[in-house]
Amino acid sequence: MIDRVITSGTFSLDGGTWEVDNNIWLVGDAREVVVIDAAHDAAAIAERVGGRTVRAILCTHAHNDHINAARSLAERTGAPIRLHPADQVLWEQQYGDELTYRALTDGEKVAVGGITLEVLHTPGHAPGAVCVLAPDLGALFSGDTLFKGGPGATGRSYSSFDTIIDSIRGRLLSLPPETVVHTGHGDSTTIGAEAPHLEEWIARGS
Incomplete structure (x- = not known):
């Protein structure tokens, strides 16, 4: 079971602030879910969760x-927050040392509702960026690493275009082409739809 909540708010970094709409993904079954990215509006996310148990809040970055x-x-839920520790500097910009999380590691498996999710460390958009792969569902939750139309933005602090291209090439484009990519913003896509455009992205970014 995959469910989506769209919330609206702002993204701030390097002295700028932008209006954004975020996709929050719920993965699991009728009893339990994980929440992938808790953006802007906890009440709206909790409403969609309903009476289900939240096993974890996974942060893609x-x-x-x-x-x-x-x-x-x-x-609200008692669920642990999970984040790759390479994003500590960004975490502190939001929470300082007031809030802790449990570390996500590359290759870690997270079980929920009879589904196994695998964590893929895909730095570039942020040092600790991860994607969450659900092989049984033929789905990838890409955060801001891969979008419909290309890689995530790399023009701000703690980002790297070369690194995100390496992450996409090495970790994502080898997945089955029919894998559905559920993104952190905007519409979903597939690995097969994006893979042919790798060289175009490189040319645009160079």
Whole structure:
């Protein structure tokens, strides 16, 4: 079972602030779910969760628009917040040392509702960016690493275009082409739809 909540708010970094709409993904079954990225509105996410148990709040990275509802959602649900520790510097911009999380590691398996999710460390958009692969569902939750039309933005602090291209090439484009890519913003796509455009992205970014 895959469900989506769309919330609206702002993303702030390097002195700028932008209006954004975020996709929050719920993965599991009728009894339990994980929440992938708790953005902007914990109440809206909790409403969609309903009576199900939240096993974890998985953060694809620590830009504020992906974690700014994590504390409130964790308090509501009792679920642990999980984040790759390479994003500590970004986490501290939102929460300082007031809130802790449990570390996500590359290759870690997370079980929920009879589904196994695998964590793929895909730095570039942020140092600790991860994607969450659900092989049984033929789905990838890409955060801001891969979008319909290309890689995530790399023009701000703690990002790297070369690194995100390496992550996409090495970790994502080898997945089955029919894998559905559920993104952190905007429409979903597939690996097969994006893979042919790798060289175009490189040319645009160079």
